[in-house]
Amino acid sequence: MTKDIETTILKAASSVFVKEGYDGARMNVIAEKAGINKALLHYYFRSKDHLFQMVFERVMHDFFSGLFRDISVDTDFRSYLENFVTVYLNSISKKPYVTRFMIWELGHGSGKVNDLINRIMKKWEMNEIPVITAVRRAVERGEIQDIDPIHLFISLIALCIFPFAARPILENKVEGLKVLSKEFVEARKEAIIDLVWNGIARPREV
Amino acid sequence: MTKDIETTILKAASSVFVKEGYDGARMNVIAEKAGINKALLHYYFRSKDHLFQMVFERVMHDFFSGLFRDISVDTDFRSYLENFVTVYLNSISKKPYVTRFMIWELGHGSGKVNDLINRIMKKWEMNEIPVITAVRRAVERGEIQDIDPIHLFISLIALCIFPFAARPILENKVEGLKVLSKEFVEARKEAIIDLVWNGIARPREV
DNA sequence: GTTAAATTTGACTATATGGTTAAAGTGATT
DNA sequence: AATCACTTTAACCATATAGTCAAATTTAAC
Numbered sequence: 001m002t003k004d005i006e007t008t009i010l011k012a013a014s015s016v017f018v019k020e021g022y023d024g025a026r027m028n029v030i031a032e033k034a035g036i037n038k039a040l041l042h043y044y045f046r047s048k049d050h051l052f053q054m055v056f057e058r059v060m061h062d063f064f065s066g067l068f069r070d071i072s073v074d075t076d077f078r079s080y081l082e083n084f085v086t087v088y089l090n091s092i093s094k095k096p097y098v099t100r101f102m103i104w105e106l107g108h109g110s111g112k113v114n115d116l117i118n119r120i121m122k123k124w125e126m127n128e129i130p131v132i133t134a135v136r137r138a139v140e141r142g143e144i145q146d147i148d149p150i151h152l153f154i155s156l157i158a159l160c161i162f163p164f165a166a167r168p169i170l171e172n173k174v175e176g177l178k179v180l181s182k183e184f185v186e187a188r189k190e191a192i193i194d195l196v197w198n199g200i201a202r203p204r205e206v
Numbered sequence: 207m208t209k210d211i212e213t214t215i216l217k218a219a220s221s222v223f224v225k226e227g228y229d230g231a232r233m234n235v236i237a238e239k240a241g242i243n244k245a246l247l248h249y250y251f252r253s254k255d256h257l258f259q260m261v262f263e264r265v266m267h268d269f270f271s272g273l274f275r276d277i278s279v280d281t282d283f284r285s286y287l288e289n290f291v292t293v294y295l296n297s298i299s300k301k302p303y304v305t306r307f308m309i310w311e312l313g314h315g316s317g318k319v320n321d322l323i324n325r326i327m328k329k330w331e332m333n334e335i336p337v338i339t340a341v342r343r344a345v346e347r348g349e350i351q352d353i354d355p356i357h358l359f360i361s362l363i364a365l366c367i368f369p370f371a372a373r374p375i376l377e378n379k380v381e382g383l384k385v386l387s388k389e390f391v392e393a394r395k396e397a398i399i400d401l402v403w404n405g406i407a408r409p410r411e412v
Numbered sequence: 413g414t415t416a417a418a419t420t421t422g423a424c425t426a427t428a429t430g431g432t433t434a435a436a437g438t439g440a441t442t
Numbered sequence: 443a444a445t446c447a448c449t450t451t452a453a454c455c456a457t458a459t460a461g462t463c464a465a466a467t468t469t470a471a472c
Contacts (some may be wrong), residue, residue: 005449021313023229027430040450042431100313107227107309110374117379129379144406150380151397152406158368163360165371168316173323173335174356191357199405200350200358233460246420248461419468425461432455442445 006044009034013045014055018097021104022052053112056101060116063098067091068120072130077138078197081156084131085192088160093185099164131156152196159192212250215240219251220261224303227310228258259318262307266322269304273297274326278336283344284403287362290337291398294366299391305370337362358402365398 012034016025027048031038045051070087073080092098105113121127135149163170167179178184218240222231233254237244251257276293279286298304311319327333341355369376373385384390 021229023227026428037451038430039432039452043449046431048430103309103313106371106374107306107313110378113375114378117375142408144408145404147401147406148393148397150383151394152401154369154376154394155365155397155401157372158364159361162364162368165312166363168312169319169323170360172316172320177356187354188357188360191354191361195353195358195361195405196401197405197407198351199401199403200353201403202348202350232458243421244460245422245462249419254460413472415470415472417468417470419466421466422464424463427460428458430455430457433453435451435453437450438448440445440447442443 005034005036009036009041009044009051010055010058013051014059014097017052017055018100021100022108025052056112057116059095059098059101060113061120063091063095064116064120068124068126068130072124072126074134074137077134077141077143080134080138081196082193084156085160085189088157089185089189089192092161092164093180096164096167096180099161099167102161103165129153156192156196159196163188211240211242215242215247215250215257216261216264219257220265220303223258223261224306227306228314231258262318263322265301265304265307266319267326269297269301270322270326274330274332274336278330278332280340280343283340283347283349286340286344287402288399290362291366291395294363295391295395295398298367298370299386302370302373302386305367305373308367309371335359362398362402365402369394 009030013025013030016030016033020026020029025048027041028038030051031041034041041051045054067087070091071084073083075083102113121129131153132149135144135147135152138144139146139149163179163184171177171179215236219231219236222236222239226232226235231254233247234244236257237247240247247257251260273293276297277290279289281289308319327335337359338355341350341353341358344350345352345355369385369390377383377385
């Protein structure tokens with residue numbers, strides 16, 4: 001039952017890394033949590049670095065490959081937008097620890113995430129980020145205004161991921177806000193789609 | 207010249223903490239950079255923790271108090287929006303290391319930032335985040351649609367800060383993108399204001 | 413110019429922690 | 443039951459690094 005103990009370790013390591021960060025994580029804590037001792041940890045995963053690599057890879061690959069699969073549909077842009085936002089928010093709210101890893105990465109040069117994204121894109125034979133392609137096409141088709149695809153791409157990701165990344169601050173400052181609650185996530189979907197599609201200027205509404 | 211050497215140390219510490227993060231930073235490197243030795247560092251700033259606290263406080267207080275001052279104007283919402291985006295992007299692009307500290311904080315419970323924001327708000331006698339107030343009023347005045355102020359607040363911050371936070375990833379994936387360049391910052395301002403105000407839907411444009 | 417206080421240093425300590433090792437246990441295969 | 447590979451452990455090691463300290467040096471006060 002080698003497979004079993006390895007996944008046990010990976011899960012234990014995952015939870016510790018998410019909670020404490022890479023530097024904060026202690027190998028003996030991980031071992032303890034996995035019900036084994038430190039030497040065994042090094043027997044299965046050569047080093048802390050290597051173990052982290054495995055955990056990180058597993059979590060991120062899982063997340064991104066699912067995401068890339070689900071947003072690569074070719075429809076009219078309004079539907080694309082709705083699908084993108086829904087998929088992104090569902091994914092991230094189901095696995096909020098992904099943002100923890102993202103944040104850790106951003107503080108450490110982001111090499112791993114960049115590699116990972118490049119690998120996935122190569123595997124799926126994309127030579128451009130799908131959102132950017134979708135925006136470009138929508139503009140060409142005249143479905144939406146002449147928007148810079150890169151800025152819209154940045155904006156979409158920002159609108160989706162930010163509440164989860166900044167959760168500790170938001171929940172402290174906004175009374176009663178629960179970012180991970182189903183209510184918030186649903187409201188957020190609508191808010192984003194509405195904002196992006198319609199803006200806030202008054203006239204359009206009546 | 208005590209004051210002088212203290213600020214010298216703070217600057218050196220600041221640059222090291224920004225580059226290496228708290229855990230990555232080494233006291234002897236900071237000392238070296240400040241042109242003194244380790245013992246002196248502890249003579250002036252009791253401990254690493256304490257030193258970091260000082261640096262963090264200085265940087266963040268500087269940033270936030272400037273920001274809060276400059277966005278607390280009461281005008282029509284279109285002007286408010288333009289001013290907010292301009293001020294935010296100018297501030298953050300001038301001091302990109304602030305995002306590093308933010309990111310560090312997000313990975314460590316965010317207690318310090320929360321305290322700081324609370325302190326500043328108390329000092330300025332705010333009992334609500336100014337953006338939220340501004341949105342609420344604009345809705346009441348009928349200047350903009352009936353938007354949830356909290357979501358718009360979240361969206362605005364997200365749109366502004368995200369490119370700087372995710373800079374390493376964005377610059378890797380988007381050929382030639384230089385987030386800190388004047389051109390990008392200016393383009394970003396326009397993109398945000400335009401998106402928020404008008405959305406992307408086709409009809410309005412002609 | 414002597415004394416005292418503040419400042420500065422090199423050398424040291426304590427400790428946390430990632431990693432190693434040698435020996436022992438376990439179980440399948442013959 | 444002997445062999446052999448795989449698994450597990452307790453005890454140990456090496457090292458990085460925050461923090462200390464007693465002595466030396468500079469500065470200020472009289």
